[in-house]
Amino acid sequence: MNQTELLNALAGLTLFSDLDQPQLESVAHTLSAESFPAGQRILRQGFSGSGFFVILEGEVGVRVDGEDVARLGRGDFFGEISLLLGEPPVADVVAESPVKVLQLAGPQLRDFLLEHPPVMFRMLQSVSRRLERANRRG
Amino acid sequence: MTSTTPSPGPGWATPPHPPGTYPVLVVGSGPGGLQASYYLSRRGIDHAVISADPGPGGMFRRFPFFQRLLSWTKPHVPLAHDTKEYERYDWNSLVAFEPEHRGIMPSLMDGSTEFPSRAEMEEGIRRFAERTGLSVRYQTPWQGTSRDGEHYVLHTPAGEYRSRVIILAVGVAEPLLPETPGIEHAVHYVDTREAASYAGKRLFIIGKQNSGFELANGLLHWASPIILASPRSAHLSVNLHSLSGVRARYIQPWEDADTGGGVFILNASIERITRHSTGLSVHTRRSDTSEPFIAEVDEVIAATGFRAPLLDLESVGVITFGRSGLPIMTNAYESATAPGIYFAGTIGQGVSGLKKYGIASNSGAVHGHRYNARLLVDDVAGRYFGMERQRPELPPGEVVGRLLTSASTAPELWHQKSYLAHAVSRDPDGRIRDEGIVSLAEYVDAAGPDGAAITVETDDRGDIHPALYVRRHGRVDVDVALESSPLLDFRSPEHHARLSTLVADVLG
Amino acid sequence: MSLSRQEKLAWLEKVPLLRQCGAEVLEHIADVSGELPFADGDAIVLQGQVGNGLYIVTSGEVRIVAGGEELARLGPGEFFGELSVIDQQPRNATVYAVGPTACLALASWDLLALLEREPQLAMNLLHELADRLRRIDAQVRD
Numbered sequence: 119m120n121q122t123e124l125l126n127a128l129a130g131l132t133l134f135s136d137l138d139q140p141q142l143e144s145v146a147h148t149l150s151a152e153s154f155p156a157g158q159r160i161l162r163q164g165f166s167g168s169g170f171f172v173i174l175e176g177e178v179g180v181r182v183d184g185e186d187v188a189r190l191g192r193g194d195f196f197g198e199i200s201l202l203l204g205e206p207p208v209a210d211v212v213a214e215s216p217v218k219v220l221q222l223a224g225p226q227l228r229d230f231l232l233e234h235p236p237v238m239f240r241m242l243q244s245v246s247r248r249l250e251r252a253n254r255r256g
Numbered sequence: 257m258t259s260t261t262p263s264p265g266p267g268w269a270t271p272p273h274p275p276g277t278y279p280v281l282v283v284g285s286g287p288g289g290l291q292a293s294y295y296l297s298r299r300g301i302d303h304a305v306i307s308a309d310p311g312p313g314g315m316f317r318r319f320p321f322f323q324r325l326l327s328w329t330k331p332h333v334p335l336a337h338d339t340k341e342y343e344r345y346d347w348n349s350l351v352a353f354e355p356e357h358r359g360i361m362p363s364l365m366d367g368s369t370e371f372p373s374r375a376e377m378e379e380g381i382r383r384f385a386e387r388t389g390l391s392v393r394y395q396t397p398w399q400g401t402s403r404d405g406e407h408y409v410l411h412t413p414a415g416e417y418r419s420r421v422i423i424l425a426v427g428v429a430e431p432l433l434p435e436t437p438g439i440e441h442a443v444h445y446v447d448t449r450e451a452a453s454y455a456g457k458r459l460f461i462i463g464k465q466n467s468g469f470e471l472a473n474g475l476l477h478w479a480s481p482i483i484l485a486s487p488r489s490a491h492l493s494v495n496l497h498s499l500s501g502v503r504a505r506y507i508q509p510w511e512d513a514d515t516g517g518g519v520f521i522l523n524a525s526i527e528r529i530t531r532h533s534t535g536l537s538v539h540t541r542r543s544d545t546s547e548p549f550i551a552e553v554d555e556v557i558a559a560t561g562f563r564a565p566l567l568d569l570e571s572v573g574v575i576t577f578g579r580s581g582l583p584i585m586t587n588a589y590e591s592a593t594a595p596g597i598y599f600a601g602t603i604g605q606g607v608s609g610l611k612k613y614g615i616a617s618n619s620g621a622v623h624g625h626r627y628n629a630r631l632l633v634d635d636v637a638g639r640y641f642g643m644e645r646q647r648p649e650l651p652p653g654e655v656v657g658r659l660l661t662s663a664s665t666a667p668e669l670w671h672q673k674s675y676l677a678h679a680v681s682r683d684p685d686g687r688i689r690d691e692g693i694v695s696l697a698e699y700v701d702a703a704g705p706d707g708a709a710i711t712v713e714t715d716d717r718g719d720i721h722p723a724l725y726v727r728r729h730g731r732v733d734v735d736v737a738l739e740s741s742p743l744l745d746f747r748s749p750e751h752h753a754r755l756s757t758l759v760a761d762v763l764g
Numbered sequence: 765m766s767l768s769r770q771e772k773l774a775w776l777e778k779v780p781l782l783r784q785c786g787a788e789v790l791e792h793i794a795d796v797s798g799e800l801p802f803a804d805g806d807a808i809v810l811q812g813q814v815g816n817g818l819y820i821v822t823s824g825e826v827r828i829v830a831g832g833e834e835l836a837r838l839g840p841g842e843f844f845g846e847l848s849v850i851d852q853q854p855r856n857a858t859v860y861a862v863g864p865t866a867c868l869a870l871a872s873w874d875l876l877a878l879l880e881r882e883p884q885l886a887m888n889l890l891h892e893l894a895d896r897l898r899r900i901d902a903q904v905r906d
């Protein structure tokens with residue numbers, strides 16, 4: 119995937135959909151491309167040193183104590199709640215297919231969000247919606 | 257297709273490995289390919305090695321440009337050069353079981369510095385191949401791939417090579433240029449000329465990672481001004497607690513920029529390059545203000561990275577990712593989507609491991625991937641040749657001591673922190689087995705017998721300490737950090753007591 | 765109770781949501797927010813209404829009710845109403861005053877404008893929501 123393709127792919131993700139070209143380039147330079155084979159754990163329940171991930175391709179399963187609770191795919195992101203709260207993840211996230219992601223080191227998330235307010239706002243929206251859904255379930 | 261006969265390499269009467277079918281094929285004669293070939297030969301697995309080059313060395317036949325490597329070999333540490341423990345201080349020699357083949361680099365370096373020259377590194381690789389009895393068919397470039405039932409077929413000018421198992425060690429050295437309009441007025445890092453030819457030139461370097469700073473550092477004496485530009489800020493390795501980022505040896509341009517001495521470090525995206533009668537104009541947009549900024553220069557060098565030259569591997573099912581086009585791989589460096597195709601050497605950086613705190617492995621460098629090669633060959637041996645791994649029995653009383661000694665001295669753990677680990681397990685009959693060096697990601701995520709694995713880790717504050725992963729009922733639930741120690745020796749009574757408590761229920 | 769501008773500022777400084785937001789942000793909030801009094805049992809926001817603002821409790825107490833069940837109680841310095849401002853969906857709970865209560869109300873468009881301009885405020889809000897999400901998820905699992 120060349121740079122233009124990568125930037126187009128990023129612009130198509132909701133999380134980055136409000137960014138202009140220089141900001142997209144900044145994001146592309148800051149996050150690192152990683153991949154995982156099917157069956158590989160990407161986020162590990164209870165482990166320290168976790169990161170933040172945005173899915174470019176493929177599907178992952180979210181599992182708590184071994185039980186499937188959700189599926190995520192292209193454009194979805196995970197790992198941010200643990201990092202914001204400074205706690206280990208409370209769920210495993212496992213690749214269900216070969217997965218391509220963009221990854222950000224945990225210690226860099228806070229500064230990354232502060233430097234890219236539109237991304238932070240999209241994340242706020244996502245967390246708000248999840249909170250509303252959780253309120254309704256509870 | 258006509259078959260050409262390459263001229264014989266040094267010391268060989270006729271080229272070895274004629275086209276045909278082999279149990280394993282290795283492509284590449286740099287450190288990655290040769291280390292893999294070494295392990296295959298010691299495992300007794302017959303294989304052929306082919307290479308496009310006329311001789312061994314891989315990327316070290318050309319790079320780095322400005323003389324010396326970034327990786328060190330320290331001749332004066334109080335350890336014999338033929339010991340395994342010495343490897344911790346020698347980042348450049350290929351590794352071997354036999355003491356007489358270890359520590360080749362310190363014996364051939366000129367002794368003036370701990371950083372080998374490019375020529376010394378190339379010679380070290382050549383010597384390793386010769387002394388360990390490896391054989392390579394040179395000047396036989398891999399040009400295409402196809403499948404024939406169970407076999408992969410590699411096409412070369414000499415003919416076709418067939419195997420169920422291919423190990424590609426072709427490096428990540430194919431130049432990558434951005435699609436910036438006018439990029440044809442720039443040259444890629446690989447085409448940098450000799451330093452003196454830049455005397456008095458106004459130079460613009462695209463890219464502020466290690467390559468960009470290496471160029472700026474090497475041309476500091478000659479070019480003026482030097483402008484380094486890319487959208488994001490540069491990061492220093494010392495701040496990242498890892499070897500990513502700009503290495504300490506290339507910090508001079510940074511200091512120069514700080515004092516206004518003729519180096520300028522810019523956070524900007526490059527929009528286009530135009531040529532006019534008196535030079536080049538580089539049109540940029542600053543990252544902080546989004547304002548345009550135009551630099552008038554004589555030369556532009558693009559230190560914009562590399563990709564892996566994987567040719568037509570997609571056609572046989574290999575899926576790649578990212579700008580560098582690295583394959584998606586298992587923890588044993590096999591393609592996740594094309595079974596039987598493995599990748600040795602620097603391509604292994606595509607297996608990221610746990611990457612705790614965002615700290616990357618050293619799989620992109622010799623001192624990392626020389627250890628990955630053994631895991632790769634073990635996987636090939638087990639899965640394709642039915643050869644079981646050795647798992648010697650350990651007396652229970654020795655387990656804790658063995659793990660702490662590894663954490664304190666094992667070069668695999670020190671060069672691949674939080675990536676490789678030393679594991680022990682308990683058989684159903686209660687016997688303790690030494691599993692040796694394993695992939696940490698594989699250990700924590702795959703099912704397996706009860707046991708424990710120890711590794712060395714760095715956290716986000718730069719603290720280096722042992723970390724323990726205990727597997728109970730087939731699952732590793734948590735990572736436990738052990739105490740650090742000022743001289744990084746973890747064999748204290750306190751460490752012993754703590755580790756004993758932690759593993760008591762699975763190994764006691 | 766009616767707060768002077770000075771009193772408002774002093775009080776805003778201590779609100780956890782506004783931690784590390786500069787003086788300029790606090791002054792702007794002091795200027796654009798209005799203080800609203802409520803009597804015991806008054807509905808401050810209604811389930812089903814589209815969000816018109818964020819409320820910070822300045823005195824008294826409120827209870828959050830959805831589906832006939834009380835979800836939580838909030839006191840001085842705590843806030844509510846932000847979810848439906850952020851994604852413009854109808855409110856999913858009704859909030860009642862418990863005893864005489866006063867809230868500082870920040871209109872929806874003012875909050876959104878502030879979130880865009882003040883990354884630290886957005887970060888504080890994100891942190892608070894993440895915390896709530898983690899706690900609710902834990903409750904649901906148990």
